Structures are given as structure tokens and as C-alpha cells.
Amino acid sequence: MNELLLRSLTPxxxxxxxxxxxxxxxxxxxxxxxxxxxxxxxxxxxxxDPKGWLVTxxxxxxxxxxxxDAARRRREDRVDEEPGPAPSMDDTxxxxxxxxxxxxxxxxxxxxxxxxxxxxxxxxxxQAYLVPEATMAQxxxxxxxxxSGVRFDQPGDVATVLRVLYLVFNEGYSGDxxxxxxxxxxxxxxxxxxxxxxxxxxxxxxxxxxxxxxSRTAPDGGLVPLAEQDRSRWDTGLIAEAxxxxxxxxxxxxxxxxxxxxxxxxxxxxxxxxxxxxxxQIVEWYxxxxxxxxxxxxxxxxxxxxxxxxxxxxxxxxLAELDDDLPRHTAVSAYLHERDGDLATAARLYAEAAGRxxxxxxxxxxxRQAARLNTRRPG
Amino acid sequence: xxxxxxxxxxxxxxxxxxxxxxSQWTPEEISAHVQYMNDFAARLETTGEFVDGQALAPEGxxxxxxxxxxxxxxxxxFAETKDLIAGWMxxxxxxxxxxxxxxxxxxxxxGAGGKPIHEWLELRPFLTASPTITECH
Numbered sequence: 454m455n456e457l458l459l460r461s462l463t464p465x466x467x468x469x470x471x472x473x474x475x476x477x478x479x480x481x482x483x484x485x486x487x488x489x490x491x492x493x494x495x496x497x498x499x500x501x502d503p504k505g506w507l508v509t510x511x512x513x514x515x516x517x518x519x520x521x522d523a524a525r526r527r528r529e530d531r532v533d534e535e536p537g538p539a540p541s542m543d544d545t546x547x548x549x550x551x552x553x554x555x556x557x558x559x560x561x562x563x564x565x566x567x568x569x570x571x572x573x574x575x576x577x578x579x580q581a582y583l584v585p586e587a588t589m590a591q592x593x594x595x596x597x598x599x600x601s602g603v604r605f606d607q608p609g610d611v612a613t614v615l616r617v618l619y620l621v622f623n624e625g626y627s628g629d630x631x632x633x634x635x636x637x638x639x640x641x642x643x644x645x646x647x648x649x650x651x652x653x654x655x656x657x658x659x660x661x662x663x664x665x666x667x668s669r670t671a672p673d674g675g676l677v678p679l680a681e682q683d684r685s686r687w688d689t690g691l692i693a694e695a696x697x698x699x700x701x702x703x704x705x706x707x708x709x710x711x712x713x714x715x716x717x718x719x720x721x722x723x724x725x726x727x728x729x730x731x732x733x734q735i736v737e738w739y740x741x742x743x744x745x746x747x748x749x750x751x752x753x754x755x756x757x758x759x760x761x762x763x764x765x766x767x768x769x770x771x772l773a774e775l776d777d778d779l780p781r782h783t784a785v786s787a788y789l790h791e792r793d794g795d796l797a798t799a800a801r802l803y804a805e806a807a808g809r810x811x812x813x814x815x816x817x818x819x820x821r822q823a824a825r826l827n828t829r830r831p832g
Numbered sequence: 833x834x835x836x837x838x839x840x841x842x843x844x845x846x847x848x849x850x851x852x853x854x855s856q857w858t859p860e861e862i863s864a865h866v867q868y869m870n871d872f873a874a875r876l877e878t879t880g881e882f883v884d885g886q887a888l889a890p891e892g893x894x895x896x897x898x899x900x901x902x903x904x905x906x907x908x909x910f911a912e913t914k915d916l917i918a919g920w921m922x923x924x925x926x927x928x929x930x931x932x933x934x935x936x937x938x939x940x941x942x943g944a945g946g947k948p949i950h951e952w953l954e955l956r957p958f959l960t961a962s963p964t965i966t967e968c969h
Contacts, residue, residue, distance in 0.1 A: 560833045588881070595880055812961060
């Protein structure tokens, strides 16, 4: 049985139930029950019309839990009348908006999106985020309560949806559920539901990073920096697809943060070797990005790019303008000092940056950089 | 979406404001304290922020490798060990500010006289998995 096909039907089926008048929270539970039932029944008895099957079963489950008999009769009559509305892309889109509603905290929006749009079970989501299933169940049911008063046909904000999908993608590759792949699937589905250059930009960004996946990690689990990655292992098919999506988005002249980030990733992907990277263009894109976001992280990354384009001294000068409390400021400083030939300072800063790293792979990487410089042979 | 460890110390943290050893509380005060801790954990479960909580025995053993073919060496407990962990709670929250807020609430658990202990809890962030997007080197 194709689990992805099954899960891809989730938002459509849920949308149909809500459109028929079921409240979102109850409908969402009913759809989950129907998915579980499908996993049980389909392998031996695959339905001719998977979506129709899911709608029928989910609707029955919804009715089973709806106590009011009068309402139940009324709804059953309607079921008999209606073969079910045609699948509507609008429903899918509305579900994305609802699950990323601004009243939700980021972690709630992520959990609700993965369940109600992604069709993952609470257990799978709990495993992916390394929390107990009971905790995740509470997080999801609170999120559902939070959005219970939101009207389903209200227009939402694409930017909030994109932030949620970005968070899912960036969570990385740990756990049984591949969150990066899931984020790409959900972003593709969103791109099919709405024509928006930033949705395309985010999709391109994800694909470009996903294309480098095999080369990002050393056999020992360590982080391989971009410049040292084996580029023959990059997925050229994904890169080509991403570049095409990005170019079509850029051509519409409505630049946004994700398109600019994707443009930078595309320039990296385009270089056959690290030395051939077009750093001058990358600096220009960072300038665009700094105008769009005002993010200090962007200016930090820009300083690295300046260091590559105009030399380490220029990079250090750009870095000097930034607050040295920024995360990874010390790591960038270490790198630029090494490029500038000041190996003793670089070694000291690498060690200091390792102490400040917020993730394990980066800490180990920075510690190795310090060790490499501290143990180098003279001359 | 960040995990934090809340560490409670037997020894090693600065003195609490209401610093009376538990053995000198009334039984009711102890019950009230235990109830507060249980309620706190239960509430964190309902907010979807609870990951784990455990208490530790005060006395432990130090163990080290002693070479090929030899059994590990054990030693301790050492009276001079400065830092002694009493227990922990792991939370999964949206922000550092929220972690601080929760640690503050836990530190308000009632002690002697039914008054908050104002105990110092240590808050330590987990190192995360590496994010996928880390432009640019």
C-alpha cells in the first residue's frame, strides 16, 4: 500500500468533512481514524476509489462520535443526497492556513500541520520531535481547540504557512519520519494549491538543500562544510528542478526572502568546484536579503561571503560592524582569521565557538577545526 | 521547539531563600510540596511541554575503566563532591523565555511554613540536531 498516496489525500478528505458542516477538531479525529482503518483494510482489499472510500469511512466515524440523533439523521440524509463535493484545492489551502494560524505557537502549528495536512499519526510526530506521545497528543488537541473558532473560509497568510514548513524542513533528518522529505511533500502540495512566488522560492530552497543531503555528513556522522563536500554526490536532477522553479518565480519580479535564499543556494549548486563559486553574485543576493529581512544572521553570512569575494580582511571588516553576541559570530570570526593567515587567533576562536555552539554537529566540527590548527606541523 | 534540562541540586547550587532542610518541615508541608511538583508535571503534560522528569538517589558510585581484562574500578561517594544532582525535568518549549518562566514556577514550590522555597534551579539547553539550512559554509 502506498502510504504517501494515502496521506496525500488527508487534506482533501478533511476539507470535504469540514465543508459538509463537521467541526474541524472532530473531523480531524475522524480522518485520522479513517487513515488507520485504511492501513488495516487496504492491503487485502484495495478500494477502487481511495478518496471516496476515505470520505465515506471518515464521515461515518464522525457521525458515530456525534451524539445528537436529530443532527445525525439530518447529516445522514445529506450523505445520501450528496456524492461528495469535488476535490477542491481551496480546501487544502484553507487547511494550511488554519494549521499555521497566527494564534498558534510555532511548535503547535508544526504539530497540527503534520497531523491534519500531512496525515502523520500523533505517535510519528512525537517520535520525530523526541517527546512522549501523551505530550504531543496534548499539544495537538490544544492547537485544535485554539483554532476551533476560526472560520474555515477566512483568507490566511501565506507567510505564516511558509514559516511552519521551513521549521519542519530545518528540523533535519533525525527519527523514523523523514521531516525534510515530508516538508518538501507538503510544500509541493501547497505550490499546487496556490500560485505564489515565495511558495515556489521555499520549494526551490528545500530542493537545493535536499540535493546536497548525501554529501553533508561524513561516514562518522560529522558535518562536511559546503566547500569540502563531494559535489559529484549532489543530486543534479533535484538541482535542475529547483533552478527551473526558482527562475519562473524570479521572473515574476516579486522578490521575497525565500527566493533570495534559494538564489544563493542555487549559485552554490551551480559551481562545479568550491573555488569556482560566484561569490560576488552571492554577496549581491545577501544585500537583497538584508533589505528584505533585516536579520542579523543574514548579515553574518554576508560577512563570510564578503570574505570570499573581496578577501578575508574585507570579511573581517564587515564582521566588525555586527554585534559579537550573535550566534555563530565567533565561528565566522575564526574562519575569517584562518583565511587571513592568523592561525593562532583562529584556533583560539574555533575552540571558543565550539563552546558556544547550539548543536552537536557544529560543536564537533568547530572542535575539530581548533584541533587541526593546534596540532599542525610547523612550516 | 527547544529542549531544556531543569536541574535540581542537593548540593552545588546557591542557597535558597527559604533554606530549611526537608527533614525539618511538617509532614503537611512535605505533602503540599510533593503535590505541587506532581501538579506542575501534570500541567506541563496538558500544555504539551513535558518530556521527562526523574528524581535521583543522593548517593552514587564513581566508575572508571581500569585496563584490558580488568573489572572497572568503583569508588565514592565522595563527601567533597561539590555538585550533587537531586533530579531533573526535561521540557520542550517554544522559547528560552518560556523555559525561564517554567523554571521560576517550579522554584516556587512550597517548603517550610508553606512558603515558596525560591530554590535555584539550573537551566541547561540541549544541543540540537544540526539544522538543514546553514548557509553558507
